[in-house]
Amino acid sequence: KRPESSITAFGGTAEKHPNEDDSDEDDDDEDEDDEEANEWSLRKCSAASLDTLAAMYGPESILPPLLPALQEGLSHADPWVREASVLALGAIAEGCVEAISPHMGQLHPFLMSQLSAADSLPQLKSIAAWTLGRYASWAVDQQMSGTQPDLLGKMTEAIMTIILSRNKKVQIAACSAFGVLVESTGELMVPYLEPVYRTLVQALSVYQTKSLKILFDTLGTMADFVGPSIGEGSLPSLYVPPLLALWNELARANPFDRTLLPLMESLSSTALTCGMNFQPWALETFELAMTMIESCTMILAGAEDEIDDEEADPIVCAADLLDGLVEGFGENFGALVSSSTRFAEYFPTVLHMLTSHDVPGVRMSAFALLGDLARQCPTVIQTALPMLLSEAILCMEPMHESVCNNAVWAVGEVCAKCVDNSGALAPYAEAILEKLIPLLMGNAVDDDGQIIGNVAGLSENAAAAVGRLAKCNAEFVTKDLERFLMGWCGGMAKISDKTERRDAFEGFILAIRAKPQCIQPTASDIGDTITSILFAVVTWHLPEDNLGPQLLSGPYSFTPFPQEYAELGQALISLLHDLKSSVGNEKWNHIEGIMPVNVRKLMREVYHL
Incomplete structure (x- = not known):
């Protein structure tokens, strides 16, 4: 049985014997790579087991027997032994990161050196990049504390260098490691955005299918974690047009090309994060998404077999991208739809078609889109509201x-x-x-x-x-x-x-x-009814950091009613007083008697009951 673990497929990127070809040249066999990535090997099982053991038993049990082997392996003359040792170091990161931190002053430069060394095996570069990502939190702490104020810049530069490797495994590992780094750093990545985007756009022209998918995921991660800075100034003009051009190219050849899925997802995140700064490319993005829905729907309509979920994935992603535009543009989305000479008239009809689609995943995305349209730009759905509500x-x-x-x-x-x-x-x-x-x-x-x-x-x-x-x-x-x-x-x-x-x-x-x-005073369940109402009211006062059992009977820690909803608070006070009067003192005293002590205090002090 496979142990549950956070170890990713990159734990398996070195499935080669030392006498096999280890050149840095690219390999065109995507199917072979996919089979290798999905194969559960002794190596992957060992790494996953290390990860699980470290998470379950902690550094006190794991590091004493492991550190001597790591020290020997990381300095070994055989690069394959070093590679396996780096994998082990990455595998224990989740459970032992704090205990390893005192050693990271020496380990981190070593890992960085494996990325840049001219004689470093592609497999060693890959696993070093993955391990650096596993310890990204340490690098962030170093920068934030001022201990190494330029560490993130150095890491970014090193990873960007190997992102342009011709070896697909290195490409994938580097993109994934950078994505993890971005998740940890967030806005700290802002000073490096321009060179990063220039490098990633350069990679677009050389990457093949599997690497492209990871690259698109990385671009989406940047939008999700770096924030609005990705849309400032001329920055979007570096990376949005190449993405749209690639989308056009791939969709014309085959709208069901699964490389398009993460591409659309990354553009959805980008449009949402950039907001109105995405406007120069919004119309083209909108029409490409609508065309994707139209093309795939027409092709699937002619199929003899029943449509399965996977075949409808491009429609789902296109609908999600439209939703990203809605959230990014808000009330201005209506003007965007109106500006499309091809789709303005048919947009409500297309939305209705999506909400009634045979594939559940399409309907799920369609209703998310409908809800956001109602929230942000209701005029767009006004004419079709009867059909959509039905x-x-x-x-x-x-x-x-x-x-x-x-x-x-x-x-x-x-x-x-x-x-x-x-x-x-x-x-x-x-x-x-x-x-x-x-x-x-x-x-x-x-x-x-x-x-x-x-x-x-x-x-x-x-x-x-x-x-x-x-x-x-x-x-x-x-x-x-x-x-x-x-x-x-x-x-x-x-x-x-x-x-x-x-x-x-x-x-x-x-x-x-x-x-x-x-609410009938004579009803048999009146006590349960009143208790349910009181419990719902109490949830307005729950502290975010103290939801344990001691909240009800330990030290009093209920929070005040939110000031921004003071009028609602007064309305609840009035309602509870009327409920107390309606049920009578005897029944109310019984209800109050079974309340936890802190709830009674809350009701007295805030609701004056």
């Missing part, structure tokens, strides 16, 4: 959990935009609520009638959607309020996004005010 309601069934989750979230975002126009939701409100109730109560069933149970994030999204529906018109949710009231409270208690949490509670208060009889 498809979303159909997909609010948890047989496909991610599709359902995104559909529920998208409906909630549509509801949030209809607060001042509840008439637009009136024809759909009953159907929406009927789909949301089982999700709140945790008793939704699959096609065979089996209860599906809890799905991560689903009750939270459902609770926010019901709250937003109630904010449009409380009567939309009051018909069966007592049926799902406790489930609604449970969902609200788990919402982490403060805006969604606020909307859920505001809608909840409106619903209770519209139908106060849903």
